[in-house]
Amino acid sequence: MAGTLISAAQAAPGLPARSPAQLLAEVASSTTPPLTGTVVETAAFGLPALPATGNPTSLSSLITGSHTIRVWYASPGHFRLAAPESLSESDLIRNGSTAWLWQSTLNKVTKFALPAHAPQTAVPEQPMTPQQAAQQALAAVGPTTTVRVASNVTVAGQAAYALVLAPKDARSLIGQVQIDIDGRNGVPLRLQIFARGASSPAFQVGYTAIAFVRPASAELSFTPPPGSAVSQVNLAAGDGTGTGHATSGFAAIGSGWLTVLKLPSSMLTPGAPARASSSSSPYGDSTAVLNALLGSARHVHGAWGSGRLLRTSLVSVLITDQGSAFVGAVQPSVLYAAAAASPAVPTSGQAP
Numbered sequence: 001m002a003g004t005l006i007s008a009a010q011a012a013p014g015l016p017a018r019s020p021a022q023l024l025a026e027v028a029s030s031t032t033p034p035l036t037g038t039v040v041e042t043a044a045f046g047l048p049a050l051p052a053t054g055n056p057t058s059l060s061s062l063i064t065g066s067h068t069i070r071v072w073y074a075s076p077g078h079f080r081l082a083a084p085e086s087l088s089e090s091d092l093i094r095n096g097s098t099a100w101l102w103q104s105t106l107n108k109v110t111k112f113a114l115p116a117h118a119p120q121t122a123v124p125e126q127p128m129t130p131q132q133a134a135q136q137a138l139a140a141v142g143p144t145t146t147v148r149v150a151s152n153v154t155v156a157g158q159a160a161y162a163l164v165l166a167p168k169d170a171r172s173l174i175g176q177v178q179i180d181i182d183g184r185n186g187v188p189l190r191l192q193i194f195a196r197g198a199s200s201p202a203f204q205v206g207y208t209a210i211a212f213v214r215p216a217s218a219e220l221s222f223t224p225p226p227g228s229a230v231s232q233v234n235l236a237a238g239d240g241t242g243t244g245h246a247t248s249g250f251a252a253i254g255s256g257w258l259t260v261l262k263l264p265s266s267m268l269t270p271g272a273p274a275r276a277s278s279s280s281s282p283y284g285d286s287t288a289v290l291n292a293l294l295g296s297a298r299h300v301h302g303a304w305g306s307g308r309l310l311r312t313s314l315v316s317v318l319i320t321d322q323g324s325a326f327v328g329a330v331q332p333s334v335l336y337a338a339a340a341a342s343p344a345v346p347t348s349g350q351a352p
Contacts, residue, residue: 015159015183020147023163023181027138030186032073032131036219037156037210039069039129043203046312069127072215076120080220081127092126093222097236099123100222108231109224115236122235133205134179134188137165140256144168155180155189156207167257171331172196173314174257185212195313202314253326253338260328260338300332304339 018026043065070082077097083090088105099112101123114122121132141147150162160180167174175196180189190206224230251262297308297319307320309332318326318335324342326335 015152020149023161026186032187033185033212034074034214035212036215037071037207040208041205042066045202045315072219078220107228109228111232113234113236130188130191130206133191137177144256153180156210159183160189171334172257173329258330258334260326263325302336304336
C-alpha cells in the first residue's frame with residue numbers, strides 16, 4: 001500500500017516554466033519552511049530475502065520494503081522525526097543544542113549534546129527525508145551528468161517540477177534520478193531512483209501528505225519515559241560514542257555516479273550471527289545481512305583476488321575472500337577496479 005501511495009503522481013496544474021539551471025539554483029538557495037508531513041521510503045533493489053530484526057533502522061530494514069516517517073519541522077535546529085511500527089516507534093527530536101533518540105523496543109533513550117551551529121544531519125541514526133536525499137543526488141551534478149526538466153507532477157497534493165538527472169557513464173547502473181520540487185516553496189517533495197531501462201523506481205522517498213505549517217511546540221519537546229535507560233553522548237566535545245558503528249572503517253572509492261563503498265572487515269565474518277551489539281546499535285544485523293547475500297552470490301576471481309559477486313538491476317556487491325566488501329550502483333568491473341586499488345586486497349589470480 002505504501003509503495004502505491006508514494007508512486008501515485010498525476011499531471012500537475014501549470015507552473016511557470018523553469019530551466020534545469022533555474023531549478024538547480026532554486027533548490028540550492030531555498031530554505032525549507034516549517035512543515036508537518038508523512039514520508040514514505042520504499043526500496044526494491046532486487047536483493048534476496050534478508051533477515052528481519054523488527055528494528056526499522058536496521059540495515060536489512062533500510063534496504064528492503066517500505067517505511068513510514070512522520071515529520072515535524074520548524075527549523076534545522078528544531079525538528080522531530082518518528083518511525084512508527086506496528087508494535088514500536090523510534091523518535092529523533094532535536095531542540096537546539098540537544099537531541100534525543102528514543103527507541104521504544106529497547107526502552108532506550110540517547111541524549112546528544114551537539115556543537116554550536118551543528119547542521120541538521122549532525123545527529124546520528126536519523127532517517128532520510130526527501131530534502132536530504134535530494135541534496136545527496138544534486139552533489140553528483142557536473143560534467144558527468146545530463147539534466148533536464150520533465151512534465152510537471154503532483155506530489156502529496158502539491159504541484160511540482162520534475163528535475164531529472166542521468167549519469168553519462170554507462171558503467172553506472174542508475175538510469176536516472178527524478179527529484180520532484182514543490183512549485184511554490186522550492187522544497188524537494190520526492191526523490192526516485194530508476195535502474196537503467198526500468199520504468200518503476202528501485203528506490204524512492206517522498207511525502208504522501210504535507211502541510212506548510214509550523215508544528216506545535218509540544219511535538220518538538222521530549223521527556224524520557226519513566227523506567228527508560230538513558231545514555232549521554234557529547235558530540236560537542238568530539239565524543240564519537242554511538243556513531244562509530246555507522247562510520248568507522250567505511251571508505252568511499254571513486255566519485256560521483258561511480259562511487260564504491262568499501263565496508264569494514266569487522267562486518268564480514270562468514271557464518272557469524274548478528275552481533276550482540278544489535279541491542280544497542282541499529283546496524284547490528286549487518287553481518288547476518290551480508291551472510292544472507294553470500295548465499296545468492298556467484299564466485300568470481302581476478303587480479304584483485306577472489307570472492308563472490310551479487311548483481312541486481314541497481315546494486316552490485318563484491319565480497320572478497322580476503323575479508324572486504326565493495327558496494328555500488330555500478331557495473332562489476334568498477335568493483336573489481338576498486339578492490340584492486342584497495343591496499344587490503346592482494347593482487348593475484350586471473351581476470352574473470
